Amino acid sequence: xxxxxxxxxxxxxxxxxxxxxxxxxxxxxxxxxxxxxxxxxxxxxxxxxxxxxxxxxxxxxxxxxxxxxxxxxxxxxxxxxxxxxxxxxxxxxxxxxxxxxxxxxxxxxxxxxxxxxxxxxxxxxxxxxxxxxxxxxxxxxxxxxxxxxxxxxxxxxxxxxxxxxxxxxxxxxxxxxxxxxxxxxxxxxxxxxxxxxxx
Numbered sequence: 173x174x175x176x177x178x179x180x181x182x183x184x185x186x187x188x189x190x191x192x193x194x195x196x197x198x199x200x201x202x203x204x205x206x207x208x209x210x211x212x213x214x215x216x217x218x219x220x221x222x223x224x225x226x227x228x229x230x231x232x233x234x235x236x237x238x239x240x241x242x243x244x245x246x247x248x249x250x251x252x253x254x255x256x257x258x259x260x261x262x263x264x265x266x267x268x269x270x271x272x273x274x275x276x277x278x279x280x281x282x283x284x285x286x287x288x289x290x291x292x293x294x295x296x297x298x299x300x301x302x303x304x305x306x307x308x309x310x311x312x313x314x315x316x317x318x319x320x321x322x323x324x325x326x327x328x329x330x331x332x333x334x335x336x337x338x339x340x341x342x343x344x345x346x347x348x349x350x351x352x353x354x355x356x357x358x359x360x361x362x363x364x365x366x367x368x369x370x371x
Contacts, residue, residue: 188226191216196237201281204234204291231296234289238303241285246274250307260318264311264337265365271341272357275348283345307338328369340364 194215198207209230213220227233241247249270257263275283282288286304291297311334318324324333344357 186216186218186222186226191218191226192237192240195233196241196285197281199234199237199289200241200283200285201288204289204293204296231293234296235299238285238299246277246280246285249274250310254310254314260314260323261365261368263314264368265361268337268341268344268361268364269358271344272354272361275345275357276352276354282351283349284342287342287345288349304338304342307341308334310334311337324369333369336367337364 198215253263253266312330315330315333
């Protein structure tokens with residue numbers, strides 16, 4: 173940026189993706205409520221005015237962080253397993269084993285961002301709750317298809333199973349936050365799969 177541009181007040185350019193990645197890491201590590209605007213601008217390398225100009229307020233930035241997270245490997249692994257694995261059993265086993273690995277990846281904060289970024293702000297809390305509950309609906313659809321295909325018994329309840337596997341996955345996230353290793357979470361995944369209903 174030239175001196176004349178600075179005098180005219182032109183805002184400095186910045187790497188939006190890098191700034192968003194820094195914000196993601198901060199929200200993931202500290203949660204929504206404990207992350208201040210000062211924390212964000214320091215981590216993102218921008219001034220408060222630039223943050224507001226580029227992303228809106230803290231809530232708008234957080235929403236963009238969540239959307240970007242959903243497109244990342246850490247956010248997409250559930251859908252990837254659903255699409256890649258040939259059976260429901262294989263898909264759910266892959267989801268839990270991938271969760272064990274990703275939730276303890278040293279390159280990212282522990283756990284899952286959707287479970288880690290708890291908020292007292294009502295709008296944010298409802299938004300996060302709805303995103304977490306969406307897992308139950310997604311799992312239920314896959315399990316309903318599995319029952320129709322004869323992969324699980326006709327007596328199996330897809331909704332109850334979906335709620336169970338969601339609880340396991342979210343519990344694994346918290347265990348990772350509390351220091352559980354990838355191996356420990358893989359053991360949890362194996363134990364959870366032992367509850368799979370057999371025809």
